[in-house]
């Protein structure tokens with residue numbers, strides 16, 4: 348076969364068959380799912396796809412992973428059992444069912460019968476509800492409710508649960524004709540809920556087509572786009588079960604890429620384009636007529652005579668097939684021209700005992716055939732007899748020995764005809780070769796077609812996955828967008844707070860500068876303490892007098908400072924300011940400046956007022972000339 352004709356190969360490049368077999372065995376033992384009957388290339392591809400998504404390259408490692416993550420089974424089975432389906436999927440068969448099959452079914456059962464339908468491999472129920480709508484339309488709501496049972500089965504529990512809910516998104520009901528949508532669905536938010544009466548007639552159940560016994564007495568079985576996942580042997584096993592599950596006039600509908608069943612003994616095509624077949628009963632195959640009509644004389648035996656007396660002989664001689672007549676006594680009665688040429692007979696052979704002629708036993712034993720034909724009183728035919736007489740090219744002959752009777756039924760002899768079937772045999776051989784070629788091509792096309800269909804389904808489910816991912820991404824994107832906007836507004840708020848703070852900072856700087864200038868401009872030393880008696884201001888003059896810089900004293904307890912000011916003497920007026928007892932106290936003290944020189948100082952304590960309460964004490968220390976040393980109170 349040329350490479351052009353080779354079927355497309357979808358097999359992954361290299362697969363560890365042993366390890367893959369172990370994985371299948373593990374799935375069968377632990378979960379009861381037997382995938383060994385599924386077509387290998389597609390199965391391997393789908394398992395590997397799942398393994399890729401959990402980043403496991405090796406089948407044995409994947410078994411370990413499944414043991415540790417039982418949730419993974421669900422994802423794996425979802426990937427293997429492709430649940431792609433739709434209402435009115437592939438329009439052609441539905442139209443044919445609507446216009447031809449269902450009306451006939453309804454007509455037959457109109458009086459009292461029950462219509463039993465099986466949707467095998469129903470996925471999420473769209474196919475089962477589609478057929479339910481069509482039958483309800485043809486039968487009428489009451490008869491439908493009373494006399495129609497639709498069994499919908501699948502091996503996938505999750506899909507069955509979805510089917511049982513009978514709630515679909517807008518995208519899923521798009522193919523439902525508007526009139527049926529209006530009649531059999533009600534909308535609930537953005538979902539569409541199937542009519543409960545229609546829903547009630549559909550009975551869902553788990554059923555494994557490979558292992559479970561079929562449901563019986565079906566008028567119609569739909570098994571679409573499911574058989575193609577199984578290998579040829581299992582497909583034919585399931586078909587045998589469908590045959591026994593169907594009632595005598597039952598109809599089987601397959602998927603558009605599935606078997607043509609043109610050579611099946613169990614089903615005959617009703618409409619190949621729609622893949623609709625009818626069950627064949629055992630006696631359905633038309634009887635073939637194998638016998639040959641015996642030569643008959645007319646009742647009187649007096650046939651009308653031709654106008655020329657030699658007409659019989661001339662016609663006999665001119666016949667294109669060789670003919671020899673052997674009389675009842677075993678002598679050669681007559682033969683025609685063609686027999687002469689074919690077997691080298693000569694005129695003097697007429698009247699000779701037939702058994703003396705080579706023809707009597709070669710190429711086949713004609714004497715026994717004559718005897719049988721006469722005894723059985725019927726023609727005997729032997730086909731494809733090879734004759735190599737007289738060194739001529741071998742010919743293939745169909746030999747017929749016909750007993751001849753007189754009007755009273757007595758044996759007259761036998762007529763032996765030899766039709767040259769060489770050309771026919773050649774043509775037959777050619778035909779059978781072409782047929783075989785055609786069958787092979789057909790099977791290859793079928794296989795390719797099924798593979799393409801599977802790939803198509805996979806693509807469709809990938810597209811759906813991508814669509815879902817896309818939707819997720821879109822919603823994530825929307826979330827991010829919202830967050831972005833929120834952040835942007837927070838940013839704007841922060842910016843305005845920042846500007847306000849900057850303004851306040853500038854104002855504060857200004858006030859600080861102002862205060863610093865005031866402090867710097869004062870002649871006396873200034874010390875300010877908070878209620879905890881920690882220094883919060885210490886001007887230049889204080890630095891100068893007591894020899895400590897502002898940074899050295901800030902936040903230190905004023906009574907802990909080692910300076911020449913007798914601070915203990917100020918404890919009372921400071922306390923009086925803090926408690927609010929007094930708001931101005933002058934104390935004269937003798938202090939020592941940083942150079943060790945004794946000074947007379949007047950210390951004025953005033954409370955540092957906050958908005959409502961005292962925030963500390965301001966001490967201003969002025970040097971008093973020695974002559975005027977007095978204590979003021």
Ligand SMILES: C[S@@+](CC[C@H](N)C(=O)[O-])C[C@H]1O[C@@H](n2cnc3c(N)ncnc32)[C@H](O)[C@@H]1O
Nearest residue numbers: 428432433468470501502503555556571572573
């Ligand atoms: C592509 S869907 C076909 C759905 C529907 N028949 C259609 O044509 O729209 C194939 C279905 O066959 C089911 N399936 C696979 N193996 C099965 C088995 N061994 N027995 C029963 N159903 C099976 C899958 O679960 C899936 O729901």
